[in-house]
Amino acid sequence: MAPTISLRNTLWLAAAFTMVAAPHAVRLPWWITLLALMIVLWRVYLGRARLELPRKWLLLIVVMGVTAGVYLNYRTLFGRDAGVALLVVMLALKLLETRSQRDAALVVFLGYFLVITNFLFSQTIPTALYLLACVWVITAAMIDLNYTQPPAGYRNQWRTAGGLLVHSVPLMLALFLFFPRVPGPLWGLPHDAYTGVTGLSDTMSPGSLIDLTLSDAVAFRVEFKSTIPEPGQLYWRGPVMWNFDGYTWTAARRNYYREPQFQARSAPIEYAVTIEPHNQRWLFAIDLPGRVPPRAAASSDFQLRSFAPVTSRQRYEMSSYLDARYGLDEGEAGLRRALALPPGTNPRTAEFARGLRGRFADDKALIAEVLSMFRNESFFYTLSPPQLGNDPVDDFLFSTRRGFCEHYASAFAVLMRAAGIPARIVTGYLGGEVNPVGNYMIVRQADAHAWTEVWIRGEGWVRVDPTAAVSPQRVQTGIAAAVPRTDPLPFMVRGDYALLRQLRLAWDSVANGWNQRVLGYNQDRQRRLLAQVGIDDATWRTLAIVLAGASGLIVLSLAPFMLRRLRTRIDDPVKRAYLAFCAKLRRKGLPRDPAEGPSDYAMRLARGRPDLVPAVTAITRLYVALRYGAETNPALVRDLQRRVREFAA
Amino acid sequence: MNDQIHKIVTQVGGIILGKERQIRLALACLLARGHLLIEDLPGVGKTTLAHALAASLGLGFQRIQFTSDLLPADILGVSIYDRDSGGFKFHPGPIFAQVVLADEVNRATPKAQSALLEAMEEHQVTTEGETRRLPQPFFVIATQNPSHLVGTFPLPESQLDRFLMRIELGYPDNEAERALLQGQDRRDLLEELKPCMDVPTLSQLQHQATQVYTSGALLDYVQALVGFTRRCPDYVNGLSPRAALALLHAARAWALMDGRGHVVPEDVQAVLPGVVGHRLATTGEVTRANGVDVAGDLIRQVAIP
Structure with a gap:
């Protein structure tokens, strides 16, 4: 049976499909991309040559083959990636059996659906703009389908589709503002939706942070309500590592949640953090966090942990104290854990520590001695340290002496523990870049850092950053100044190409606004907005009423314009x-x-x-x-x- | 109104009483170089009208009475062997006249009818391999009895289309009829008619009629009318492009008679009954609606753009 829809319709549909599926092409397995492309070209060829479309049984075989292929590729037919792969191929195949107007309408609506699936992967401004263009093309294709006598050229389709989209803008805004929001995504996103995001993990071994410094991805953005502290004070506290197996540091598997006790010795700093999804539970705050964000808890070592993994952008208000005393009453069990070293590992370090202990009875003097050793002997701060052996601390302290912050933190903590001073590792970020365009701070993965805390009787846990002894620039001005210029560093972290950096910062400011106002429009903000117009305690029902009312008003106010359009315009x-x-x-x-x-x-x-x-x-x-x-x-x-x-x- | 035309209308109106609209339509038809079909019952003055028109215009007049045994040669003429010259000599038929009255055209057989209609279309006659031009101007006024009468061969639609207009005369109103009954014999009056125009003037008027301006808005109206008949299910067939052209020609002639250099929608509406009456068949009605009713419906239903 030859198709009844015209070649012109077919071309419109093929163009719309290609546009919508294009962003998926890079994410899908290559054979699916190729197959979809071939099917579309085949359909266009059949349309041009006025040939019959393939028979049902052939399509059935292809469908079964594709389904099997997707299953073999993803080991499932469900979830985000496999689902999208199936959808793309099936829609292409639908094109191949699109004969009548009805089939074509189905393709159009599936095309709209495919638009949405793109947002499962990316929600940035360019994505949104591109998908808007896609919606325009699909709408134009739909309009083309509905012409009984298509006018010459394509201007009418574009214009009508554009007009429809413009008309729908107020309705879109109403839906955006009043559609009931639920905390988190509206429906559970497929479990594989968050793979491939980077961030700090709950373990640290030599070299693990270096990988992070190669990424200029944004970890979080900060808006300060008070003055921005000095760069050297911006220690963003993250996972705290207690356990050491001789090579790798690990965060405590069990955390003791209780209201953290501290004595503030300075005024609080007020700020708001918007954290990018990193698939872990940590929330970051300037050392020392003085508050716990909602839907999160603080452990006794001042880690802020969200109740659920951070799988979407979140914003929380924080306050911190740059100078505070904490952990004065650390229990026996805690101190024992902070002294534990696996027996038999790093023997030279242990011996060196015993020697130090013999020379310095006072903990603080011992710490100062170690720091001055880092400072005065030939230790180097570098992003490309040599490989370390089975006793990494021994190797580092006594032979290679070239390392990154995790090497210094780890070596220092092991030395302290061997000398009988309780010590633990804190990972997080150090510093951040103020974006002058939006007046907020960007903290990137490249700012990842590790430092140590030692417990001193009468003072509690005290932060000691051995990296600061080796490379004061790292702490004062940032990583770019601290490492040799030959080390690989991401573009945005280096200070070169001022104009380009300025543009990127301006763009980041726009993206931040988008994140905050559009993507960050969550249930809380919706409630606040409704409270402003006098609707307190908005429930699903009130939201539905508001939504229906707003939509009705919009349609009513647009109706006169549209009805006027129906009357023929008189030019004469x-x-x-x-x-x-x-x-x-x-x-x-x-x-x-x-x-x-x-x-x-x-x-x-x-x-x-x-x-x-x-x-x-x-x-x-x-x-x-x-x-x-x-x-x-x-x-x-x-x-x-x-x-x-x-x-x- | 153009003076000479006004004079003709008055003069003919003095013979055919109370039918000024029909007289003017007939004149418009002539000015638009079209042919006229008058359809009505016997005895309402069809022949008299044709006669009066020809006389007033100062044109040569021939009458052919169509009967069922009429042959094409009776219309076109025949070649007869002439003993003196030793060859065939063509004796022109009655068609060789400036105004031809084809009386009761639907009483003849289709063969004779088509001989007339071909001459009308081509303005020339071809017999025995020789083509002879008909005189200028050439104007055929055909009359026909309503087709439901006995012994008629109704003209097919394709041939009806050859006539620019078809008009009905209808019974005279009371006043006109009384004047008719009281007045002189019509035949005597016809004898006394003086021509009001000569052939060059008529040709010039015919040329002027083609020059009357039609604006885009007017063409919009014509297209709206024609388009409506094509969309509306009340009509068996819509009006053809030829009918649209006929409408425009007739409207131009009408405007010229009104002394205007451009056509207005009223002109179109005025000639519409004559032009579309025989071209539009309405569905659902058994009896044939007359042109005035068909055109009236059409005018009412189409807004002037």
Whole structure:
């Protein structure tokens, strides 16, 4: 059976499908991309050559083959990736059996659905703009389908589709503002939706942070309400590592949640953090966090952990104290854990520590000695340290002496523990870049850092950053100044190309606004907005009422415009003037019959209202001469308009 | 109104009483270089009208009475062997006249009818391999009895289309009839008619009629009318492009008779009954609606753009 829809329709559909599926192409297995492309081209070829579409049984075989292929590729048919793969191929195949108008309409609506699936992967401004363009194309394709006699060219389709989209903007805004929001995504996103995001993990071994520093992805953005602290004070506290197996540090498997106790010794800093999804539970705050964000808890070592993994962008208000005492009452068990070292590992370090202990009875003096060793002996701060052996701390301290922050933190903590001083590792981020365009701070994965805390009787846990001893620039100005220029660092972290950086920062500011206002419009903000218009405690029901009311209002207010469009627009000023004249007479109960010629009308008027004869005759004569005669004098047009204006029945 | 035309209308109106609209339509038809079909019952003055028109215009006049045994040669003429010259000599038929009255055209057989209609279309006659031009101007007024009468061969639609207009005369109103009954014999009056126009003037008027201006708005109206008949299910067939052209020609002639240089919608409405009456068949009605009713419906239903 040959298709009944025209080649022109087919091309529109094929173009729309290609556009919508294009962003998926890079994410799908190559064979699916290739297959979909081939199917579309095949369909276009069949349409051009006016050949019959393939038979059902052939399509059935292809469907089964594709399903099996997707299953083998993803080991499932469900979830985000496999689902999208199936959808893309099936829609392409649907194109191959699109014969009638009805099939084509189905393709159009599935195309709209495919638009949405793109948002499962990316929600940035470019994505949104691109998908808007896709919606435009699909709508134009749909309009093309509905022409019985398509006009020449494509302008009408574009224009009508664009007009429809513009008309739908108010409705879109109403839906955006009032559609009931639920905390988290509306429906459970497929479990595989969050793979491939980077961030700190709950373990740390030599080299693990270096991978992070190669990424200029944003970890979180911060808006300060008070003055921004010095860069050297911006220790963003993250996972705290207690356990060491000789090579890798691990965060405590069990956490003791309780209200953290501290004595603030400075004024609090107020700020708001918008964290990018990183698939873990940690929330970051400047050391020392003085508050717990909602739907999160603090452990006794001041880790902030969200109740659920951070799988979407979140914003939380925080306050921190740059100077505070905490952990003064650390229990016996905690101190024992902070001293534990696996027996037999890193023996040279242990021996070195015992030597130090012999020379320095005072903990603080011992710490100062170790730091001065880092500072004065030939230790180097680098992103490309040599490989370390089975006793990494021994290797690092006594032979390679080249390392990144995790090497120094780890070596320092092991030294401290071996010398009998309780120590633990804190990972997180250090510093951040102020974006002057939006006046907020960007903290990138490249700012990842690790430092140590030691417990001193009478002072509690005290932060010691051995990296600061080796490379003060790292702490004061950032990572770019601290590592050799030959080390690989992401572009945005380096200080080169000022203009380009400026542009990127400006763009980041726009993206931040998008994140905050559009993507970050969650249940809380919706509640706040509704509270502002006097609706407290918004429930699903009130939201539904508000939504229906707003939509109704929008449609009602748009309706007059659309109805006006239905009336034919009159371009001819002569005709417009005459219609105004007729309208005046109609209001006086002397309507013109639509099929009544102007002279006949004038004659009828003359019989009914002899008083009007001069004016009516003059207007009618001008109108007839201008509209039906060869007269084009603009002065006469103005004369007609003036007479009609002055005409009073 | 143009003076000479006005004079003709008055003069013919003095013979055919109370039928000024029909007289003017007939004149418009002539000015638009079309042919006229008058359909009505016997005895309402069809022949008299044709006669009066020809006489007033100062044109040569021939009458052919169509009967069921009429042959094409009776219309076109025949070649007869001439002993003196030793060859065939063509004796022109009655068609060789400026105004031809084809009386009761639907009483003849289709063969004779088509001989007439071909001459009308081509303005020339071909017999025995020789083509002869008909005189200028050439104007055929055919009359026919309503087709439901006995012994008629109704003209097919394709041939009806050859006539620019078809008009009905109808019974005279009371006043006109009384004047008719009181007045002189019509035949005597016809004898006394003086021509009001000569052939060059008529040709010039015919040329002027083609020059009357039609604006885009007017063409919109014509297209709206024609388009409506094509969409509306009340009609068996819509009007053809030829009918649209006929409408425009007739409206131009009407405007010229009114002394205007451009066509207004009223002109179109005025000639519409004559032009579309025989071209539009309405569905659902058994009896044939007359042109005035068909055109009136059409005018009412189509707004002037």
